Amino acid sequence: VQLVESGGGLVQPGGSLRLSCAASGFTFSSYGMNWYRQAPGKERDLVASITSDGGSTGYADSVKGRFTISRDNAKNTVYLQMNSLKPEDTAMYYCHTVYRRAYWGQGTQVTVSS
Secondary structure (H helix, E strand, C coil): CEEEEECCEEECCCCCEEEEEEEECCCHHHCCEEEEEECCCCCEEEEEEECCCCCCEEECCCCCCCEEEEEECCCCEEEEEECCCCHHHCEEEEEEEEECEEEECCCEEEEECC
16 A cells, blocks of 8 residues: 655645645545644644545544545545645645555645745
């Protein structure tokens, strides 16, 4: 199982980024996917989740209305569209799934700063 995130970077407050996570090594369309984030000195927190068919999503209160999780099962990819970014969104963002055990990507850094 491999999860590879991309799309992070430096963005000004109010800006947008789209993160991608390319998955391989398992039947992607059969498993839910999650995005987590971890800021320096803080715990890793769940940001957004999506079911295997994309029919149901969930979000942390801190990102509701600003972030959107989606997936393309034909491309084995899950996305996180992040709008109206705030400095407090600065963190390493990780893709996650559970296939027999938990798997994590290597993370992609998002920095929101002027």
